Amino acid sequence: MAYTFQFGAVLASLDLLVKGAWLTVQLSVAAMLAGLAFGTLFAVLRVFGGRWAGLAIGTYVECIRNTPFLIQLFLIYFGLPSAGIALDPVEAALIGMSVNCAAYTTEIIRSGIMAIPRGQIEAARALAFSTTDIIRHIVLFPALRVAAPALGSQFVLVMLGSSVVSTVSAEELTAIGHVLETETFRPFEVYIIVTLIYLAIAFALKLLFAWLDQAWFSRRGKV
């Protein structure tokens, strides 16, 4: 393979790459927070919210989990404008990522809730706790502790999946890669650098989640 690698042209645009990576991080963190908030809410509603709420949330979760993110994104970015709601690419990306992430976190946190011994909830009922109190004091913290490792891996997947939003021209890391590719005609070098940046972000997130898991969930004894 007579090919000389030339990273110079790519590294000359490092500032652009950093800008793209920053948008990737912002989008991912926003989607994670939205996913965590809505996921917790939906999981609680699915378990405690009665039949119809459970059914509605179950349908939402299955629809999102059994269709590709790319198609969901196209529906939001290309579909919503024809229904009169125009979104710019970053808004569409953010909504798509959050809707997608929330479905997965709902399922993860729900399995955390299901792992709570029934006896604890029955004991709380016997002590005349209201359902709200049970959720607040008995259910949420242990459920999140059980769910934490799975949530961490899911959030890394959300960050990696954000590369797909380049298809609706949100200017994140992968999209910057496309720009540099057409400017430098060095696609292989460009995508090696972009991949390395993704790896760095993924490793940083893994370390962060391991640390948060340790800091929040480890000192209070085992379930």
Next chain:
Amino acid sequence: MRSFGTPEFLFMLGAARWTVALSLIAYLGGGALGLVLAFMRVSGNRLANGFARAWILLFQCTPLLMLLFLVFFGLALTGYGQNAYFAVTVALSCYAGAYFGEIWRGAIEAVPQGQWQASAALGFTRVEQFRHVIVPQSMRIAIPPTVGFMVQVVKNTSLASIIGFQELTQASQFVNNLTFQPISVYLVAAAIYFILCFPLTLLSRRLEKRLHVDRPSPVAA
């Protein structure tokens, strides 16, 4: 302008064959690779274990889209031209292999230590231990998450559209460009994916119940 009707629908359905074919290719390639990686992980050989670990970590922390691009453009450098079919095959297999490897390693390690010791005490060689004692038991543990991950593979074949491979997503983009009816077109595409994925999801859930490998309840015993 064309409207979205039966011929367009049939065109998308025809392209869905490629979604299925790509998934099957990824199962075969990824399955073979995953098997090798899983056994390297539990082989006890430090070099093999380290290599498999690094592979799995690397491929689980790289976006599949980057993997597709790297193989796609990397192949062009070797002078074989740009071949989307080859790129998708290699990238999906490497990706699926990393996940299958990790799932199966977990399943092998979940078999209790006593099973190893007992079979060693009965004079089984290491290969015999795997063949007759460990693998049959780890299969029950491995099957539900394996089927669950197969759903991810079907969905992720949609990324092949980005490097110009004509499967379901690419076909729906094409139809959308002709008809300008994005909501109907992409909803139909989503429905086709759903029909492909949901049975696998249900199967995975049923197997999980049937094989009793639900998360052990903290109140057990």
